[in-house]
Structure formats: C-alpha cells, structure tokens
Amino acid sequence: MRSARLKLTLSYAGFLLLAGAVLLAVVWAYLLRYVPDNDQGLLGISPNRYLLLRMFTPAAAAALVFLLAFGLLGGWLLAGRMLAPLTRITDAARLAAGGSLSHRIRLRGRPANEFRELADVFDAMLERLESRVAEQQRFAANASHELRTPLAISQAMLDVARKDPEFDRGELVERLHTVNARAIDLTDALLLLSRSDGRNFTREPVDLSLVAEEAAETLLPLAEQRGITLEVTGEPARASGSPALILRMVTNLVQNAIVHNLPCGGSITVHTEPRRYASVLRVENTGAPLAPELVPTLVEPFQRGSERTRTGAQTGVGLGLAIVHSIVRAHDGMLELTPRAGGGLLVTIRLPAPR
Known part of the structure; x- marks a missing residue:
C-alpha cells in the first residue's frame, strides 16, 4: 500500500507535468501563427514548420523531463514537510495506544492550521485521559x-x-x-x-425545591436527634436530569451537613433559586473551621475530612461528596465548596436550566 507521502508526491509531479505540457502546447500554437505554411514539404509539412518542429521537440521533451524530476523531488520534500505534524500526531497516538499517556505533541507554529488544531485537541484529550486514569x-x-x-x-x-x-x-x-x-x-x-x-440515565424535569424538601423531611429525625436546626428556603428551581440521582445528591449534602456539624446547637440551611441559565442549590451548615487547603480534597473519594468535627459516631464511607461531585459532573453542572468564616461549609451547586 502506497503511503500518503508517495501519493502526494505523485500528485504534485503529475500536476506540474500536466501544467508544463499545457504551457508547451500553448507556446507551440503561438509559434505556429507566425510560421507560414504555404509550401508542402516532407510529410505534408512546410520546410519552415518542419524545421521549427525539429528545434522545438527536443527542447519541449527536455523541459518535460526536467519538470517531472523537479516535481518528484519537490513534491517529496513538500509532502514530507506538510505531513510532518501528522507524523508527530501518529507517534503520539501510538504511544497512547501502548499505555503512555504522559506524552504531548505541543505542536507550535503560526498561524494555527488544521494540523495545529488537531494536535491541540489530541493533547487535551490525552491530558483528560491521563487525569481520569x-x-x-x-x-x-x-x-x-x-x-x-x-x-x-x-x-x-x-x-x-x-x-x-x-x-x-x-x-x-x-x-x-x-x-x-x-x-x-x-x-x-x-x-x-x-x-x-x-451518565447512563434518562433526563427528566426536576424541581430542586421539591427535592430539597423531600431530602430534608427524610433526614429531619436525624437532625433533631443531634440538636441541629434544619431549614429549607427559596423558590422553585427547575433542572433536567435523573430524579433519583439528584435526590441522592441533595440527600448526601444534607446528611454530610448533619454529620459534620457542631456537637449541639448547629444549623443547616438548604436554599434553592432559579437563575437565567441555571438552577442553584445551596446547602450551608455550621461546624468547625475548615482549612482552605482541605476544602478541595473533600470531593476526593474516601476523603472524610480528618480535620472536620463529626456529631456522633456515624462517619459514612467517605464517598458522600465524591458521589455529589460525580452526579453534578454527570449533569453538566458546577460544584463549589466554600469554608464559612465562622466555621462549617457552604456548598453551591449550579445545574443547567431546561431549555
């Protein structure tokens, strides 16, 4: 099977040879206009035109041979230069197929062209794959x-x-x-x-305010048992997604707020509100002060927040906020964790509003 470089080389050479032949034909036709053809000579051609043919044919043949050689050599070099980025992308893909995801193409050059765009997309894909793996x-x-x-x-x-x-x-x-x-x-x-x-779920209309009330009603006995005030406020906020997963998301947030709260006299506020392009859910709870560097790690699996205060013996399995983060990501939403100045945590979730 011929390579793309060879095919491009033959295409360049063939096009150049064809263009040269057309140019020579135009020159020959132009010359014939100024050579009289009155007398019939050898093969029915006048002596003047016969002489012109003998002089023009070797030069035309030499020119065509030169164009063919120049087209093959130049086409091979140009094709190699044009396909060099594709070769780098192929090498990176081969390394990725072999299990090495750390390699990056990092194709440079201005202005950006199709190969540069392809390389940038491939690098971004490799980065996401490496992070995911x-x-x-x-x-x-x-x-x-x-x-x-x-x-x-x-x-x-x-x-x-x-x-x-x-x-x-x-x-x-x-x-x-x-x-x-x-x-x-x-x-x-x-x-x-x-x-x-x-993300193997069917999307349906979901009202976050109703989900928040259901989750709060389910966990209210646990909150009362631990002396924690649980309040749901806000307006209807519609989103699109899996009702079961979104309910689990809110339930995990409220349960997490109960478990990681003050030993007595704590509070939790669940608030929903609609925005122009998103529906917002906020869960805010009191608790012990959180170090800023600890907060981003709370969404990692099995990170129970060793510096956080737990009310009671229930500590969960360390997947509460990791599941919340995964559900938010599956619904193309945004999750933001903010430590409160007086202690505790504010969790803000933004889910795309239905179109």
Whole structure:
C-alpha cells in the first residue's frame, strides 16, 4: 500500500507535468501563427514548420523531463514537510495506544492550521485521559483498601470466636452485622458512583425545591436527634436530569451537613433559586473551621475530612461528596465548596436550566 507521502508526491509531479505540457502546447500554437505554411514539404509539412518542429521537440521533451524530476523531488520534500505534524500526531497516538499517556505533541507554529488544531485537541484529550486514569487508579486502590477492611475485621472476629469457646456468640453476631452493613453501604455507594460517572440515565424535569424538601423531611429525625436546626428556603428551581440521582445528591449534602456539624446547637440551611441559565442549590451548615487547603480534597473519594468535627459516631464511607461531585459532573453542572468564616461549609451547586 502506497503511503500518503508517495501519493502526494505523485500528485504534485503529475500536476506540474500536466501544467508544463499545457504551457508547451500553448507556446507551440503561438509559434505556429507566425510560421507560414504555404509550401508542402516532407510529410505534408512546410520546410519552415518542419524545421521549427525539429528545434522545438527536443527542447519541449527536455523541459518535460526536467519538470517531472523537479516535481518528484519537490513534491517529496513538500509532502514530507506538510505531513510532518501528522507524523508527530501518529507517534503520539501510538504511544497512547501502548499505555503512555504522559506524552504531548505541543505542536507550535503560526498561524494555527488544521494540523495545529488537531494536535491541540489530541493533547487535551490525552491530558483528560491521563487525569481520569490516575483518578481511577487512586479510586481502585482506595476502594480495595476500604472493602478489605470490613472483610479483615470479620475474619479476625471469626478467628477469635473459633479459638475461644467462651466467646459471646450474641456479641459476635451483632458486631458481624455492623461490619457487614458497612460493607453493603460501601458497595452500594461504589455502584452509585459508577452509575453517575457513566451518565447512563434518562433526563427528566426536576424541581430542586421539591427535592430539597423531600431530602430534608427524610433526614429531619436525624437532625433533631443531634440538636441541629434544619431549614429549607427559596423558590422553585427547575433542572433536567435523573430524579433519583439528584435526590441522592441533595440527600448526601444534607446528611454530610448533619454529620459534620457542631456537637449541639448547629444549623443547616438548604436554599434553592432559579437563575437565567441555571438552577442553584445551596446547602450551608455550621461546624468547625475548615482549612482552605482541605476544602478541595473533600470531593476526593474516601476523603472524610480528618480535620472536620463529626456529631456522633456515624462517619459514612467517605464517598458522600465524591458521589455529589460525580452526579453534578454527570449533569453538566458546577460544584463549589466554600469554608464559612465562622466555621462549617457552604456548598453551591449550579445545574443547567431546561431549555
């Protein structure tokens, strides 16, 4: 199979040869106008024109040969220069196919052309892929560790019970139930995170104010149990997405605000409002002061915020805000975390409004 460079070279040479032939034909026709053809000579051609033909033919043939050679050489060099960016893009694609995502093309040159645009798009794709793969690798390592922990605890308790005949079976069953429930919660959270990342859901109209009221009503007993005031304010704010995922998103935010709050006398405000091109949901809660450098890490999987205050023993599985972030991203929205001056956290979510 002939390469693109060879095809371009033959195309350049063929076009140049054709243009040369047309030019020579025009010159020949022009010369014939000024050479009389009165007398018939050899082969029915006048002596003057016969002489002109003998002089013009070798020169024309030499010119055509020169044009062919020049076209092949020049076409080969020009094609190589034109296809050089494509070669770099191909090499980068081959490295990426082999598993190396750190390579970048970084094609330079002004003005920007189609190859430059293609290279920039390819570099951006590689950067996103590398970031995504690194994130997935960290997530897989953390998930394996988190899933291994309850299994290891269960194994240790069973070993102790097997070696100690006097071990309290009722206590064993109760502790195994607790550990198993935590493993189930973690598995459910991982499945939900995978579902939201895949964006395999049907979009429907959703009113964030109704979702906020439903989530608050569900978690109100937990908030009252911990002495936390929970309030829902605002106006109807319509968005488009999965009702189940958006409900889980708001529920996670409210539950997170309850768990990470003041030990007593805390408050939570859930506010919704429509904007011109987006619907806004804000969840604000009191709590311990948060270091600014800690806030961006809260959306990372299994980051429970070691410097945050938890009211009670419930700490979750470390995927609450990670699931929220994934759901927001799947709905093409924006998530913003802001530490409050007096302590606690303000979470602002903007989802595109239905068109």
